[in-house]
Amino acid sequence: MSTFQVPTLADMIAQGKAPEVLFWVGCAGSFDDRAKRITKAIARILHHCEVPFAVLGAEESCTGDPAKRAGNEFLFQMQAAQNIAVLNGYEVQRIVTGCPHCFNVIKNEYPELGGTYEVMHHTQFIRDLIGQGRLKVADGNPFKGRRITFHDPCYLGRGNGEYAAPRDVLSSLDAELVEMKRCKQNGLCCGAGGAQMFKEAEKGNREVNHKRTDDVLQVKPNVVATGCPFCNTMMTDGVKHAEQEGQIDVKDIAELIAEAADLFPSN
Amino acid sequence: MIAQLIFAACVVAGATLFARRIRFIRKNILMGQRVDRFDRPIDRWKVMARVALGQGKMVARPVAGIMHILIYVGFVVINIELLEILIDGLFGTHRAFAGLGGLYDFLIATFEVLAALVLLACVVFFVRRNGMAIARFRSQEMGGWPTLDANLILVAEVFLMFAFLSMNAADVIAQGRGIDHYIVAGSFPVSQFLVPLYEGLTDAGVVAVERGMWWFHILGILSFLVYVTYSKHFHILLAFPNTYYSDLTQQGAMDNMAAVKKEVDLMMDPNADPYAAPAPEADAVPAKFGAKDATDLSWKQLMEAYTCTECGRCTSECPANQTGKLLSPRKIMMDLRDRIEEIGKQRDASGGTWNGDGKALLGSYISEEELWACTSCQACVQACPVNISPMGIVLDMRRSLIMEDSKSPESITSMFNNIENNGAPWAFPAASRGDWIQES
Structure with a gap:
């Protein structure tokens, strides 16, 4: 990051400081080049709003979600035990995640294994920052009047009943929000969940993300907003496959807001 | 008197056959593994009231939902009439509740209107199922018995409602002619239009139609009672307990296996003695990981199999199914029901214990291919009008594949290895997890 340094929790504790919130980056957000841009947008937002936050850096490890959903409960619980030991060791209380899968697992599955925290998805956290007046869209916001549609991530929407937060954030962009025919409870999966991201799709007549892209094309948006790094990959591929990458941008809500609030240094 | 005896015999026979099937199904369900669904009774009643009693999830699809509510309300309300039929049949009375006067007129009129609506809804359902290209009624797993089962019920319901209305029409004529035994009672807003059908008959003919329809109606209901236990239509009873015992945790949450937790705790405990003899367990049966067979699933999941009415909303919402993959959540439920029925029969044939087949x-x-097509998106869970989770069964079977048989697609194995070695599903070194911080 060019203008500020994201602190790790270890550094912060060493300096005798305690963050308000831990930013749980997730594997995609840490390693995937496209998803790293989302991570940086979230970090910029937190920094801009002067939220005292830290990341775990190398001390973070996979939550175990894809292992669990693929049937490997042992590996999941080993990952959970290791992560919970780290989080509890640092006495972490609040967590904001950049990925709905991490969000779901830490919020719903870690408590029974000894890890109880207040967990928020980044769209929820950003909504609160906007609500508190700490984050404002700039005057020259490039999304004003643009058509934006939101693709609900399964583990934020159906999994945890959060349909409002991402839409609330988007509504601050002064854009034209359009809903796909299948949205919220009825939203169609991007095709990446349940460990599908890490394997070839089973035999069929289409790819799930191509099917979902049909829904996107129907509403003719300028931007598909996502809230999950995996959805982002799938929708980006889908839009490319439909040869619409010049017309339709696929961006995470954090990126849209960071851009609209002019948080990226001009280059 | 003879008629009363025959009637009593029919009722006893119907009830006995029904009770025998219920006992069999109950035993089958209880072959499932333990799961605690007895906490939070108030929340459970609420879910049942909203989802089963209130049909809260049915109306997500308005046409089918509203038609279904008509049949449901008709079925429940018209069965109040059953009480009168039972009393009349056993004691040789006619319209035993006629003494209720105005209330009776109101009740009969209500039954008639509902019967007409049920008739209409059944015809619409029959046309939808057979005459329209609705994909979910034409999936592979619907061939043969499942489609016949659905049509049989619709046709039977049409006949039952027609018999009920014809019985009343003949009664109207008999009342008008002052035929002995036919007291003037009831209000007949619908069946009055059927009067011309039977008006030309002699007094004996009218009585024959009334009696014939009365017997057809009650014998039909008794047969239906037994039939539902063999049919997908068992949902009319099991929808209530099945929603009561719903999983009340957040829909995205997947259960943490207690047996695994025990082992992981032991591994993580620095004071544990790795050579210690295992503590004597309360249940001596060695734990199996995941579900290979029907009896490895929980009793609730087996109840779900008996509750499923094969409507196919799960399958039509499933992203894997929509893109031509082999997985159909409805088929998972149908397979499970077939399998537990098969196990139950073998168990009873071998004196009450099942030793595998x-x-x-x-x-x-x-097949494994079906299991690996699931994206765990919960669309099937969301779509099910009676809170069944086909996804839960798919994931439990994946657990068996991985933890019992070590069988997974190669790429999934690499993903496991990467998480184990690098703490990420991809082959990046764990130490580089924070490298993005330094990148501009």
């Missing part, structure tokens, strides 16, 4: 739900009924 060399088959298993996983492999003999459900």
Whole structure:
């Protein structure tokens, strides 16, 4: 990051400081080049709003979600035990995640294994920052009047009943929000969940993300907003496959807001 | 008197056959594994009231939902009439509740209007199922018995409602002619239009139609009672307990296996003695990981199999199914029901204990390809009008594949290895996890 340094929790504790919130980056957000841009947008937002936050850096490890959903409960619980030991060791209380899968697992599955925290998805956290007046869209916001549609991530929407937060954030962009025919409870999966991201799709007549892209094309948006790094990959591929990458941008809500609030240094 | 005896015999026979099937199904369900669904009774009643009693999820699809509510309300309300039929049949009375006067007129009129609406809804359903290209009624797993089962019920319901209305029409004529035994009672807003059908008959003919329809109606209901226990239509009873015992945790949450937790705790405990003899367990049966066969699933999941009415909303919402993959969540439920019925029959044939038959739900009924097509998106769970989770069964069977058989697609194995070695599903070194911080 060019203008500020994201602190790790270890550094912060060493300096005798305690963050308000831990930013749980997730594997995609840490390693995937496209998803790293989302991570940086979230970090910029937190920094801009002067939220005292830290990341775990190398001390973070996979939550175990894809292992669990693929049937490997042992590996999941080993990952959970290791992560919970780290989080509890640092006495972490609040967590904001950049990925709905991490969000779901830490919020719903870690408590029974000894890890109880207040967990928020980044769209929820950003909504609160906007609500508190700490984050404002700039005057020259490039999304004003643009058509934006939101693709609900399964583990934020159906999994945890959060349909409002991402839409609330988007509504601050002064854009034209359009809903796909299948949205919220009825939203169609991007095709990446349940460990599908890490394997070839089973035999069929289409790819799930191509099917979902049909829904996107129907509403003719300028931007598909996502809230999950995996959805982002799938929708980006889908839009490319439909040869619409010049017309339709696929961006995470954090990126849209960071851009609209002019948080990226001009280059 | 003879008629009363025959009637009593029919009722006893129907009730006995029904009770025998219920006992069999109950035993089958209880072959499932333990799961605690007895906490939070108030929340459970609420879910049942909203989802089963209130049909809260049915109206997500308005046409089918509203038609279904008509049949449901008709079925429940018209069965109040059953009480009168039972009393009349056993004691030789006619319209035993006629003494209720105005209330009776109101009740009969209500039954008639509902009967007409049920008739209409059944015809619409029949046309939808057979005359329209609705994909979910034409999936592969619907061939043969499942479609016949659905049509049989619709046709039977049409006949039953027609018999009920004809019985009343003949009664109207008999009342008008002052035929002995036919007291003037009831209000007949619908069946009055059927009067011309039977008006030309002699007094004896009218009585024959009334009696004939009365017997057809009650024998039909008794047969239906037994039939539902063999049919997908068992949902009319099981929808209530099945929603009561719903999983009340957040829909995205997947259960943490207690047996695994015990082992992981032991591994993580620095004071544990790795050579210590295992503590004597309360249940001596060695734990199996995941579900290979029907009996490895929980009793609730087996109840779900008996509750499923094969409407196919799960399958039509499933992203894997929509893109031509083999997985159909409805088929998972149908396979499970077939399998547990098969196990139950073998158990009873061998004196009450089941010793296996060399088959298993996983492999003999459900293939690995079906399991690996699931994206765990919960669309099937969301769509089910009676809170069944086909996804839960798919994921439990994946657990068996991985933890019992070590069988997974190669790429999934690499993903496991990467998480184990690098703490990420991809092959990046764990130490580089924070490298993005330094990148501009």
